[in-house]
Every structure is written in C-alpha cells, then in structure tokens.
Amino acid sequence: MEPMLYEGEGMPSSSHPEAGALVGRWVRESTDECAERYPAEVTFNPGTTYLGTRGADQGMVVWDAGIYRLEDDDRTLVMSTSSDELVSYPVRVEDDAVSIVDADGCAVTYRRADTSS
Amino acid sequence: MCDCGTEHRAVPDEMNPVVFEPSGVPLARPIATDAYDDADLPAGGPLPGPMPGPMPGPLPGPLPGPVPGLPDPIPELPTFPPPQLPPYPQIKLCRLDFRDGCYEVTIRRNRSLWPQVGTLRVDRQAPDAGPDGVIVSGDLYHQRLWPWPVGTLGTVVTEVKGTGDADDAGDAPSPLTSVAVAAASRGVLFPWWRRRIPIFPRNRYHSYLQGTRLSAPFFTIGTRPCQVTLDFDQFDYTHPAAGSFKGSFPSSPSRSVRWVLNRVPGPALPWLGGPSFEGRFYEGGVDQGSVHLTWVSSFLRRAVLEIDTLEGAVAPDPVPNAAGTGNEYFDTIFAGARWQLSVEVDQVDVPVPAGVTPDQCWSSANLHSLMASVRKASTNLDTEWRTHLVVVPARLGCARGVMYDQIDVPREGSASFSDDGYPDSDSSNFGAAENQMQRDVPRAFLRSATHEVTHAFNQIHQESETQSDNSIMSTTPTVANVLAGPFTGDPGVFPDQINLAFNATVRNHLAHMPDPVIRPGGWPFASWFPSGAPQAADHHLFDASEVTLEVTADTDRAALGAPVVVTWTLTNHTGTDLMVPNDLRLEALYATMSVADESGTERPFRPFVITCERTSLAPLGPGEQLSAEHRVFWSSDGFALERPGRHVVTVAVTWSAGGVPVGAVGSAELWVDAPVTDGENRDAALVLNEQVGKWVALGGQADHLTDAVDRLTELGSADKDGGASRVSDAFGDLMPSARPKKSASRKAASKKAAPKKKSR
Numbered sequence: 001m002e003p004m005l006y007e008g009e010g011m012p013s014s015s016h017p018e019a020g021a022l023v024g025r026w027v028r029e030s031t032d033e034c035a036e037r038y039p040a041e042v043t044f045n046p047g048t049t050y051l052g053t054r055g056a057d058q059g060m061v062v063w064d065a066g067i068y069r070l071e072d073d074d075r076t077l078v079m080s081t082s083s084d085e086l087v088s089y090p091v092r093v094e095d096d097a098v099s100i101v102d103a104d105g106c107a108v109t110y111r112r113a114d115t116s117s
Numbered sequence: 118m119c120d121c122g123t124e125h126r127a128v129p130d131e132m133n134p135v136v137f138e139p140s141g142v143p144l145a146r147p148i149a150t151d152a153y154d155d156a157d158l159p160a161g162g163p164l165p166g167p168m169p170g171p172m173p174g175p176l177p178g179p180l181p182g183p184v185p186g187l188p189d190p191i192p193e194l195p196t197f198p199p200p201q202l203p204p205y206p207q208i209k210l211c212r213l214d215f216r217d218g219c220y221e222v223t224i225r226r227n228r229s230l231w232p233q234v235g236t237l238r239v240d241r242q243a244p245d246a247g248p249d250g251v252i253v254s255g256d257l258y259h260q261r262l263w264p265w266p267v268g269t270l271g272t273v274v275t276e277v278k279g280t281g282d283a284d285d286a287g288d289a290p291s292p293l294t295s296v297a298v299a300a301a302s303r304g305v306l307f308p309w310w311r312r313r314i315p316i317f318p319r320n321r322y323h324s325y326l327q328g329t330r331l332s333a334p335f336f337t338i339g340t341r342p343c344q345v346t347l348d349f350d351q352f353d354y355t356h357p358a359a360g361s362f363k364g365s366f367p368s369s370p371s372r373s374v375r376w377v378l379n380r381v382p383g384p385a386l387p388w389l390g391g392p393s394f395e396g397r398f399y400e401g402g403v404d405q406g407s408v409h410l411t412w413v414s415s416f417l418r419r420a421v422l423e424i425d426t427l428e429g430a431v432a433p434d435p436v437p438n439a440a441g442t443g444n445e446y447f448d449t450i451f452a453g454a455r456w457q458l459s460v461e462v463d464q465v466d467v468p469v470p471a472g473v474t475p476d477q478c479w480s481s482a483n484l485h486s487l488m489a490s491v492r493k494a495s496t497n498l499d500t501e502w503r504t505h506l507v508v509v510p511a512r513l514g515c516a517r518g519v520m521y522d523q524i525d526v527p528r529e530g531s532a533s534f535s536d537d538g539y540p541d542s543d544s545s546n547f548g549a550a551e552n553q554m555q556r557d558v559p560r561a562f563l564r565s566a567t568h569e570v571t572h573a574f575n576q577i578h579q580e581s582e583t584q585s586d587n588s589i590m591s592t593t594p595t596v597a598n599v600l601a602g603p604f605t606g607d608p609g610v611f612p613d614q615i616n617l618a619f620n621a622t623v624r625n626h627l628a629h630m631p632d633p634v635i636r637p638g639g640w641p642f643a644s645w646f647p648s649g650a651p652q653a654a655d656h657h658l659f660d661a662s663e664v665t666l667e668v669t670a671d672t673d674r675a676a677l678g679a680p681v682v683v684t685w686t687l688t689n690h691t692g693t694d695l696m697v698p699n700d701l702r703l704e705a706l707y708a709t710m711s712v713a714d715e716s717g718t719e720r721p722f723r724p725f726v727i728t729c730e731r732t733s734l735a736p737l738g739p740g741e742q743l744s745a746e747h748r749v750f751w752s753s754d755g756f757a758l759e760r761p762g763r764h765v766v767t768v769a770v771t772w773s774a775g776g777v778p779v780g781a782v783g784s785a786e787l788w789v790d791a792p793v794t795d796g797e798n799r800d801a802a803l804v805l806n807e808q809v810g811k812w813v814a815l816g817g818q819a820d821h822l823t824d825a826v827d828r829l830t831e832l833g834s835a836d837k838d839g840g841a842s843r844v845s846d847a848f849g850d851l852m853p854s855a856r857p858k859k860s861a862s863r864k865a866a867s868k869k870a871a872p873k874k875k876s877r
C-alpha cells in the first residue's frame with residue numbers, strides 16, 4: 001500500500017465508519033525503530049476520539065490525543081496528530097489487529113488488548 | 118480546592134547547612150527569601166531584651182538633727198555604677214524592591230571584550246512554586262556591538278485588538294534595546310524610546326539560568342549590607358548544526374554561579390525602566406565579573422500574534438469573562454502566563470489561493486504557503502517573537518485547527534477553522550455547541566484558536582503530558598468530557614464553563630522554558646519532550662543517601678477486585694533537620710501516586726478528597742521518618758488494579774525547598790491474581806463497580822451510594838454460593854454493616870509508623 005498524506009482539495013467523501021471496528025484498547029506489536037514514534041498503546045473511544053499512551057521510555061508520540069475516523073470503506077484511517085494535523089493512513093483492520101503504513105513507509109501494527117469489564 | 122502551599126515559614130540557613138550532592142541533578146539549597154537569617158546576627162548573640170527602667174539614684178543625705186543612738190554622719194549606702202549595656206545593633210531597612218517581572222541583564226566577564234546580555238525572570242505568581250512561591254529563570258546571549266540590529270525600527274501596527282495590557286514600561290517599541298544594553302551599563306542612549314523586554318538573535322544564544330536561590334532581605338542588622346543574592350545553575354547551549362533547529366543543553370549544569378547585587382540608581386525617567394541593580398558574579402567563590410540588571414516589565418516575556426483571515430472565514434473575537442467585568446482574548450489568556458502578547462488583526466478577506474477549496478480540510482503545505490504569502494514581509498524572528506494565525510473556513514471534521522508549521526523553520530504559524538465545529542461524533546458533551554460551527558460558538562472558538570497558537574509556542578497536549586483537564590492545551594473533546602464528568606474535573610457545561618487559561622504546567626513552561634525551546638523559529642515542535650531542556654522549577658530528586666521514600670503494600674499478591682493498602686515512608690538519612698511536608702497523604706497533595714500494569718501503561722491514582730488546609734513544611738530530624746498510607750482501589754481515573762498481572766505502584770513526594778522543587782520517589786510491585794474460583798469471579802464482578810469504587814474512596818459508610826450498599830451486602834452475605842473469597846475478606850472493614858476502623862485515607866501522617874509487610 002502506498003502511504004498517503006492528506007490533501008485538503010480532493011478529500012475523499014467521508015464514509016460512515018463501521019461502528020466499533022476500532023473501538024477498544026490496542027497495544028503496539030511493531031518494535032521497529034520507526035514505530036517508536038507511535039504510542040505503546042492507543043485507545044479508540046466510541047465516537048471519534050482516541051487517546052495514545054506512551055511507553056515508559058517513549059518520548060513524544062505522533063498519536064497522543066485527538067480524533068480519528070475510518071474512510072473509504074475502512075481502507076483509510078484518518079487521525080489527528082500531536083499538532084492536530086489530520087493525517088490519512090492506508091489501514092487494514094482485522095478482528096484483533098490493525099496495521100497502518102505512514103508517509104515514511106513505516107509499517108505499524110497494533111493488536112487488540114485483552115477486553116475487560 | 119484550597120490554595121495549598123501558601124503557608125510560608127522562613128528557613129534560616131543554619132537549619133539546613135548541608136549542601137546536597139545528588140548525582141546528575143541540580144543542587145537543592147535552602148534559602149531565606151525576603152527575611153534575615155540567623156547568620157545576620159552580630160557575634161554577641163541575639164538582640165537583648167527590653168531595656169530595664171532607670172536605676173534608683175543615691176539615698177538622700179543625713180537626717181536633720183542628731184538622733185540618739187545613731188552614728189553621725191550616717192554612712193551612705195553604696196551606689197552601683199550604671200550597667201554597661203552592649204551597643205544596640207543598628208537595624209537597617211533595605212528597600213531593595215527586587216520586584217517581580219523581567220530584568221534586562223548585562224554581564225561583563227573579567228578580561229573579556231564582549232559582554233553577555235539577556236533577560237532574568239522573577240516570578241512570584243507561579244503556581245506550584247512551593248511555599249516561598251518564587252521561580253527565577255533567565256537566558257543569556259552573546260553580544261556584539263557590530264553589526265547593529267536591523268529591522269526593529271518603526272514596527273507598524275495595522276490594528277491592535279485586545280483588552281489592554283498593564284506593562285509598566287509602556288507600549289512603544291524600543292528597537293535599539295540590545296545596543297543600549299551593550300553600550301551602557303546604566304542609563305539609555307536614546308531616552309525617547311521606552312524600554313521593553315529585549316529580544317536577541319537566535320544564533321547568539323549562550324545559556325539558560327535556572328534559579329536555585331534568591332535572597333532579597335527586607336532589613337539587615339549591623340554592618341551586613343542590603344544585597345540581593347541569586348544562585349543559578351547555568352546550562353550552556355550547544356547550537357544546532359547548519360540547517361537544523363534543535364540544539365541541546367547538557368543534562369547537568371555547566372556551572373553554578375552566584376550574583377551578589379546592590380541597588381543602584383535606576384533610569385531617570387520611569388519609562389526607561391524600573392529598579393536597577395549592580396554587582397559581581399562568582400563561580401566557586403571566585404569573582405568572575407560584573408552584573409547589571411534593570412527592571413523593564415511586569416511581564417516575563419513578550420510576543421506578537423498576527424492574524425490574517427481568508428475571505429469567507431471569520432476570526433475569533435473577544436468574549437465576555439465569567440464575571441462580566443471585561444473581555445477575554447488571546448492577550449488576556451497569555452497574560453495568565455505573564456506574557457505580553459500584542460495582537461495584530463491584520464488582513465481580512467484574503468483571497469483564496471488558486472487550486473484550494475477553502476471549505477474542505479486544508480493540507481499543511483497549503484496553510485504554510487498561505488502564511489508565507491500574507492505574513493508581514495518585515496517579519497524577523499531574530500528581533501521579535503512573532504507567530505502567525507491564519508483563519509480559514511474548512512468544514513466540520515477537520516479537527517478545528519492545526520499547528521501546521523513543521524516545514525523548514527519550525528513553528529512560524531498555526532491555523533484555525535471558522536467553519537469547523539463540534540460534531541456530536543467527537544463528544545456527546547458539547548451541549549449547545551453540538552454540531553455548530555466555531556464561528557457561532559465564540560468562547561469555544563477562541564479556546565481552540567488559542568490552543569493552536571500555543572502549539573506554535575511549543576506546548577503539547579496535556580492528555581499526554583499531565584492529565585485531561587479544562588485548560589487550553591487539552592483537546593476540545595477532552596474539555597467537553599471533563600466538564601460533563603462530575604468526577605473527572607470541575608463540573609460544568611460546554612462551552613460556557615470553558616476555562617480560558619493554561620494549567621500550571623503549561624503556564625510555567627511558557628514562563629520559564631529556555632528561549633530556544635519556546636520562541637518561534639526555535640526548536641521543532643515537541644522535540645523537548647519528555648526531557649532535553651532544563652527549566653527552572655523542575656523537581657530535583659534527593660540522593661538515596663539523603664532522603665528515601667520506601668513504598669510497601671500490605672500484600673504482594675492481591676485478588677482481582679481486592680483493595681490494597683499502600684504505605685510510604687519518608688526517611689531523613691542526613692545529619693541535619695530537613696524541611697519536608699508535614700502531611701504525606703495523597704489528600705494533602707504533596708504526594709502523588711501512579712499505577713503501571715504489565716503493558717507499561719501508567720495511570721495516575723488521585724485522591725477522591727482533598728484536605729490540604731493544614732499542610733505546610735516542618736522539620737524532620739536526622740533519622741526521623743514520616744509515613745502515610747492509602748487504600749488503592751478506585752479513583753477518578755478508574756480502577757487501579759483492574760487486570761491480573763504485575764503492577765508497579767509509584768509514589769512521589771514533591772515540594773519546594775526555598776524556591777527549588779525537590780522530591781523523593783519510591784515504588785512497590787504487587788501481583789494481581791486472576792480469579793480461580795467461581796466465588797472470586799463473582800465477587801470481583803460485584804466490586805469492580807464505580808459506586809463501590811466511590812464507597813471505598815470515601816472510606817465506607819457512604820450510605821447514599823445505594824448500589825454500592827447492595828453489592829457489598831451481597832459480597833458479605835454468608836449464604837452466597839461459593840462462600841467467602843479473598844475479595845470479601847479484603848473488604849472486611851468496609852462492609853456496610855461493619856463499624857469501620859479509621860480508614861486509611863483519613864489517617865493523619867505519623868512519624869515512625871509501624872512498618873508494613875514489604876513487597877517483593
């Protein structure tokens with residue numbers, strides 16, 4: 001998948017994201033150096049907000065807190081970053097894994113954390 | 118919440134004569150702020166008591182006429198010489214007036230041709246500055262007399278919209294400030310210019326000054342002079358390589374210096390500056406040169422916000438304050454951080470750039486290009502801290518704004534989207550603003566625009582740095598959710614109760630971070646986080662040989678759903694008294710707790726109740742201990758131990774020692790077992806409930822929490838299937854029908870508390 005940065009003009013029409021496809025807590029599985037810019041854990045809330053949680057030794061992460069949505073029939077993940085910039089990522093969503101590729105070609109995979117009450 | 122930390126007790130130097138030497142961290146030293154200390158007393162000891170009344174004179178002379186039997190003349194009674202009182206020491210009022218605000222600094226090293234110049238910030242209004250309530254920081258630059266600074270003359274202001282500021286040194290620009298400082302140790306070459314906070318070129322930055330001690334006595338005794346004494350840790354700056362923007366500071370100070378200053382006559386005219394001070398600076402007790410300070414502003418920093426608005430968009434306007442006494446706007450918000458922010462509302466109806474659809478989401482590249490085309494052509498980031506805000510329409514779903522400038526020169530500008538807004542998908546707590554455009558919700562619009570401008574001054578989301586709160590640097594949905602959640606912050610309504618202010622962390626960053634980190638065109642966004650830049654008022658940890666904080670849990674293996682009592686003990690290992698908080702309970706706010714689970718996720722654990730009215734610093738003697746404990750179960754951030762597995766409970770106790778934040782940290786590990794029986798499973802499900810959480814946080818017997826009463830009654834029922842479990846055992850003294858012991862959260866801190874079972 002080619003990484004894709006967001007462009008204002010020509011923005012794809014937003015599709016209604018599948019409710020709950022990403023909702024929940026996810027733990028980063030990727031350990032490549034380029035993936036260290038992404039939080040150790042990310043929680044997608046019902047609705048459109050998310051919260052990233054840094055690992056103990058992590059510095060600033062790209063996804064810290066903001067909004068998210070799935071577009072293009074869940075093939076594109078749009079996230080607001082630490083500077084509130086909207087960035088689009090090609091995404092693959094499976095039951096217990098979500099993978100993105102960023103503009104630098106870094107592939108990052110998250111696995112769904114244990115669900116709890 | 119009470120205004121904790123304002124009770125102050127002067128700390129004579131002799132109570133803490135030891136200078137701590139924690140490895141890798143700056144020194145924490147006691148100070149005597151605005152008071153004399155015992156060292157000021159004359160050698161003869163304390164002042165004498167009240168003088169006695171006049172001594173009686175000699176007896177009257179002989180009685181008239183002889184008196185039988187009496188000798189003649191009657192011998193005089195002995196007289197005593199008047200008492201030899203010690204000379205009464207002279208008490209002298211100092212009237213130093215080392216006031217708050219920004220000082221212009223000139224340093225001339227011995228045998229050096231070129232001075233250093235810069236700014237010194239004295240901040241007695243900083244939150245979290247401890248009982249003595251002062252933070253001091255500064256920045257120094259190399260100064261050359263040639264070439265003359267250019268581009269600062271005749272700044273043209275198109276329109277200034279704001280609420281007015283109170284800069285005592287006036288509003289007119291002082292473009293030759295840096296030259297005046299270099300050319301004259303006192304006075305001003307060009308008396309028609311008003312003195313302002315000076316701005317220096319980025320490539321001449323030299324070092325950051327982190328204040329560690331301030332003494333500015335109200336009076337002295339005897340021959341001791343009235344002097345201001347300032348101690349700093351100085352961090353020399355390494356400039357970035359050509360083409361990059363992030364330099365570096367060392368992790369430990371390059372040196373420690375002391376300034377000893379005398380008040381000297383200031384500028385003759387009030388708009389030329391306030392009190393002036395002159396003196397010497399020392400390293401290791403050795404004279405290194407002269408220092409001159411002149412007060413120039415009651416603000417700590419100054420900057421310019423230029424706003425340009427695209428056609429079809431609307432820029433944020435001032436909004437009424439909550440009291441109805443005035444307006445709030447960008448300048449008043451930044452005044453909360455003691456910034457003088459001049460707002461220039463420049464162009465409106467800027468034409469839409471070719472090829473851009475203005476009512477869609479904008480790319481960072483297009484916003485940057487727009488900024489470059491409309492910003493003042495004379496912008497020079499080496500002579501002013503100018504940030505740019507472009508307002509464009511966009512639409513709902515574009516995140517309301519962005520700090521787009523991570524292109525080339527960092528953080529030149531940001532953008533706000535007037536036709537974006539508050540979709541209900543972002544939060545169900547937007548209230549009257551739900552699905553409205555920003556232009557129609559002025560208070561929320563001003564908040565989010567200020568949020569982006571503050572990103573441009575290199576501040577980050579508080580969800581990531583501290584916690585979600587109702588402050589400028591939390592995201593908009595977070596603010597709405599905090600307002601709506603009765604236990605996650607100040608309850609209120611979005612947008613009316615939006616707090617147009619920075620929290621203490623961001624406020625102190627803006628006031629005291631080094632210039633290169635903050636200023637436009639300096640360090641790249643967030644590159645300072647989490648460490649990498651010194652800042653006055655960072656907490657300095659004691660070395661283990663000096664102070665320890667031991668943290669233990671009453672068990673090292675807890676059942677899922679069982680509360681755990683965590684105890685922490687502060688011990689003074691030094692040979693002298695240390696001023697430490699007299700109450701280490703979480704409720705007293707000197708201690709904080711966090712819990713990390715196996716995945717490394719760390720969450721704060723906050724007390725449900727705040728009781729800090731009686732907290733203060735008090736001496737802890739050599740070898741003495743102070744303890745506190747808390748039942749860890751639930752807080753406003755959720756359940757602390759809600760998953761099986763390894764957990765680490767960390768407690769930090771932090772306070773201000775003479776203006777220098779210090780602290781100690783300790784942690785304990787414990788294991789949470791997964792339920793192994795149906796009974797444990799059932800009981801965990803019963804108690805992992807928010808109402809039960811509040812019941813425990815309140816220490817039990819909160820009978821208004823009826824669901825909690827029902828659940829705990831069932832928990833304690835002898836007839837339930839599976840019988841008792843470790844969970845029900847752990848709730849023994851919290852059951853609704855039991856007479857509880859004094860709960861852990863209400864126990865006062867006690868010295869030498871009985872040690873708890875140590876954790877693994």
